[in-house]
Amino acid sequence: MEKLKNIIKTHPKKLIVLLVLLVAYYFCLPKKLFNEPTSTVVLASNNELLGAVIADDGQWRFPKSDSIPIKFQQAIVQFEDAHFYKHVGFNPISIYKAFQQNRKAGKVVRGGSTLTQQVIRLSRKNKKRSYIEKLKEVILATRLEFRHSKKEILNLYASNAPFGGNVVGLEMASWRYFGLKPAQLSWAESATLAVLPNAPSLIYPGKNQQKLKVKRNKLLHKLYKEAIIDSITLELALAEELPQKPYRLPTTATHLTQEISKKYKGNRIETSLDIHLQKQVNQLVKRHYNRVKQNEVFNMAVLVLDVKTRKVLAYVGNSPTDKKHQKNVNNILSRRSTGSVLKPFLYASMLQSGDLLPQQLVSDIPTEIAGYTPKNFNEEYDGAVPANEALTRSLNIPAVRMLQRYGLEKFREDLKEYNINHIDRSANHYGLSLILGGAEASLWDLCKTFAGMSSTVNHFEELKHQYYSNEFVEPTYFKNKKVSFGTIVNQPKNIDAGSWFLTLETLTNVNRVATDQAWKYYDSAQKIAWKTGTSFGNRDAWAIGTNANYVVGVWVGNSDGEGRADLTGVGSASPLLFNVFNLLPKSDWFLEPFEALIEEDICTESGYLALPICPSTKKRIPQNGLKSKSCPYHKEILLSKDNLYRVTANCEDITSISKKTWFSLPALMAYYYKQNNADYRQLPRFKTGCNPLENNTISFIFPKDKQTKVSLTKGFDGKTNPVVFKLVHNNTEAKVYWYLNDEFLKMTENYHEIAVTPKKGKYTLTVIDDLGNEVKKSLEIN
Incomplete structure (x- = not known):
């Protein structure tokens, strides 16, 4: 001291x-040696390259890798710096030898720099060589040796060395010249790349082959001499050809790569994509594209999610189309009209609220609501149809009427729980067309919503009849990210497992395309809950399906929004959907959530809660189904002795009266229902003399009883005047439904008069009141 x-x-x-x-x-040494921008590199779950985006400075420079393959390590050390693991940043002997040779030659013929010094020179942008610069390199190299391990220094060199053209770093060079990951390189390929930073201009494919071969082979012989490789390996390596042409980088998930590049520019991102599934889906999309482009449909998208982890397994943002047809548009994220894809969520909401039972009859009749007139795809009517069938057939009129009954504002609030980004307007903005495609959503959000539906059912049993608070969590394409389903709660935020399960069961009955009608009879067929959608003007075709493990979503259309007549969800999107499901492992179906369902007597004909007079069967329904109405269509009537007429106790002897239960629909529903149900029987007429019939008679005012011809007239302006049909009904509270040649015209009450402008020809005018009384009249319009 x-x-x-x-x-x-x-x-x-x-x-x-x-x-x-x-x-x-x-x-003296900067904290970060290299500040150049790097390429965005996107990897599959097995670390295979999916795609990359060039760095901002126009160089292909991958982010620094965590490790360097042993073959390249040994090759580069033997070629550049045989004493790399022994020196502290510089080699005095090599420097002295280089100085003597350069002095004798009168120019630089030998470098003498270690790999550590070369890392420093690369970081200093290869400044002009001089003895002062060399001294700086030596000082900085020793400092680098103190700060980093030998392995890290090698990594810095391999990541930043030039390999010809705009190729920087071993990883990019490996892909560019051999189409392989660095770890997959042979000894000959590793030696080729080891000699390149020393003279990167040599590696232009097809040129300077002999010079490059001499350098490579000299290194291979040295590796043999140092006992790093054996004689057989040497012989095989010497026989390998040099690269003749550059390889293109993989473009296995182009649109995901571009999306990641926007958010995580210059990073190496490990994704959850299954490389094998991704390649197979790419091939399916290519084949499907070649078919649909014949109909001038040029774009599509496919997304595959793992329900249990919410990880993206396959991501195809567009078809292999061209620039003219918007090949760069990512259709997984683009907002598109939803068509009918939201119908299952209305169905589930109404099951949950008790406003609907699965097989309950709903109206499918001509409908006009505040000027809005929905139409079914086939422009026909069933009169009455079970709710589950209305969903599987994707009938529009029942959906609109159900939405009106459930409440537009209420359903709009329900949709907020699913976090569908583009449904961001008020209920009044969308109106009742919301359920038919009046709103827009992305394939990403719709798949996320179907995954939440499936996941709620899966978790119900796993959590011992409880729920997660965040089932509709955002999916992820990051390999190591784990999504959070929130906290465990006793009650669901919106819809319980029972209602979702019944919805999923219903969606398994959607009819597949005509060529696949026998699918359910195949042992290998998967049980899939799926829904299609076709937007107005045939601009968007959707098909989204799910089982307990996977969600597959497909969109087909034109990215510019141009519609095509034959573009439909069933015909254009569903074939691709099922082809993708066929690639996935077969999945078990959902476990039925018994505790979320109850067993009740259900009317076999109406689907409502059964009355004592109804024919019934036991069905499992949501717990709130007990709030539903009892059957309104079964009634007890009195019949005459011969069972031909209805009677009352006032007009028939009580000993001649029989009592019978009858299934009877309201007049307008019955009119269309009986056309598709041959076994439907209208209520018998009242026997003559019984008061109810006398109070419900219909009389035409125009045309008159015997009048069979009606002439069209023209006004002063030359236009044809409408024909005005009139009638009178004895019951002032009756409602009357008008039809011309089976086409519904209008419903009238109190004052029964309608104006029509038919073309010339023969017609049948039919009127029916709400008690089932019917009058027909044949007419000829001239």
């Missing part, structure tokens, strides 16, 4: 200078 004090007292200035030099030495 005394010695140190004496030294400080004796040489204070020297110590200060030494301290300054030490501090300068410590801080």
